[in-house]
Amino acid sequence: MTLTEPAAAVADAALEVTAGWGARHAHDPTAVRDDDGTYWLFSTDASGAGPLPRAGVQVRRSEDLVAWTFHGWALDGVPADAAAWTGAGGLWAPDVVRVPDAVAVPDDGRWRMYYSASSFGSRTSAIGLATAPHPAGPWTDRGLVVTSRHDVDGPNAIDANAVVDADGRHWLVYGSFFGGIHALGIDPATGFVLGSGGRPRPGPGLLLARRPHAVEAAVEGAFALPRPGGGYALLTSFDSLFGTYHLRVVAGPSVTGPYADVRGRSATDVAADPVGSTVLAGHRLAGGRGWLAPGHASVLTEPLPGGSSRQLLVHHVRDADDPTQHEVQVRRLVWTAGGWPLVSPQPWAGPGREQDDEAAWPATVAELAGTWEVVTFARGDAFTASASRVVGAEGPPGAVALGRGRFAWDGSVGGGGRPVEAVAFPAWDGVRERATLACAALDTGTGVVTVGTLVEPAAAVEPAP
Known part of the structure; x- marks a missing residue:
C-alpha cells in the first residue's frame, strides 16, 4: 500500500521513536527466515514505555537472532473490518508462515500473517489474514478469518497458529482463556476456514486444551510442532501475563490431538489442572537479571548444512525488577530421547558461540x-x-x-x-x-x-x- 503524505509523516515519526528499541517492547513474538538468511520478527502492538506511536504489527529484522533492528509495521494501523468488529486500537499476536511451494498461490500471497484484534478481558475478537510476497512486505489485508463475541460461549478468536500437518492438511490453532484452545481446518489455497467461502467463521472447531474457570481458564498462545518420530507437541502459556505466566507442553498423535502430558493426563481434563510439564517459567540465574513471566512462544525451525535442522524457541519475557518492561528472547529447543521438547537455560548467543552439530x-x-x-x-x-x-x-x-x-x-x-x-x-x-x-x-x-x-x-x- 502507498501511504498518504500525512500517514507517511506519522510513520516516519513513529520510526524515530522506535529506532533504539531493539529487542525491547516485543510481545507475543514470532520469527521467520527469508531465502537470503535474514530473520524477521513480528509482534504485538505493545510497549512497556507507554502509548504506542502507532499500530499495525511491529516488525524487526536481524542477521543473528541476537541484535534486532526495528523495521516498521506490517499494516497501516488496524484494518477496517477488524476495527469495526472489535473496536481494537492495535493488533496482537501475529503468526507469520510461508505457504508451501506445493500450494499454488499468487506471488503476493506466498507469505501469510494471521493477526488478532481484541481488547483486554473481552472475547469480542477476530483473527484476520494479510499476505505478502516477502516478510518485509508489502502486506495486504485480506479480511477476517475467525470471529467471536463476548456474549456467546466459545473460544476467544485470538492467538492464531497456522500449521501444516504431515498429510498436507492446513490448520489454524487458536484461542485464549474463556473457552480454551481449538483448531479449525484451513483451505490451503485461500488461507480461510474450509467451507467458509472466504468469509469470517465464528468457530469453534475441535477442542484441544482447556482449563477450569476457577483459574479464569488461563491458557493461551498455543503453538503446535511436529515431534521426532511422529505426532505433535503443543506449547501453551498459563496464568497471569505480568507475574505467573509460564510455558507448558503436552503431546498427541496429530495436530488435533488428543493431547496429554508425560504423566498421561488429558489437556482437556479440567479436574487434573494444571496439565503439562513446565518447560520455562520465571527465574533468576546467579549474577544475572531476573526473568519473569516467559511465554507466548513460537518455534523457528531452520535447515542447516548437511540436511539437519535446528529449532529455536522465540518468546517474550518481562524484567523481574520492572514487570511492565518486556522483550523478546530466543533459546535453543531440544528433544529428549522420548520425544519431549525442552529449552536451554541460556538465551541464544548467535553464530560463533553456539554449536549445532x-x-x-x-x-x-x-x-x-x-x-x-x-x-x-x-x-x-x-x-x-x-x-x-x-x-x-x-x-x-x-x-x-x-x-x-x-x-x-x-x-x-x-x-x-x-x-x-x-x-x-x-x-x-x-x-x-x-x-x-x-x-x-x-x-x-x-x-x-x-x-x-x-x-x-x-x-x-x-x-x-
Missing part, C-alpha cells in the same frame, strides 16, 4: 561431571532462584548415555521410578560470558523439568583399576 554434543556420562547451576520448575507459577548441584564422573544414579547429547537416569523418588530424560549440549553462558554446557531434563514420573548450566567442569576422572 549434534554429533559433537556430549557422548559420555563423564562429560557431565562438575558443578552445575540449576533451576527446577517444580511449580510453573513460581519465580525460582537457581541452586548449585555437583555431578560426579559417574553421573546421576543409573545414568546412561544414549548418543547425541541424550541421557537417561533413575527417577527422582528413591531411584527405580520412571526415568529422567535429559539433553546436554554446548551453550554460551550469558552471565559469565564463556562457552560451556547446558542441560535440560524431564522427570517422566513427576513431569518436573530442571535446566542447568555447567559452571565448574571437573577434570577427567580415570577409571578405578
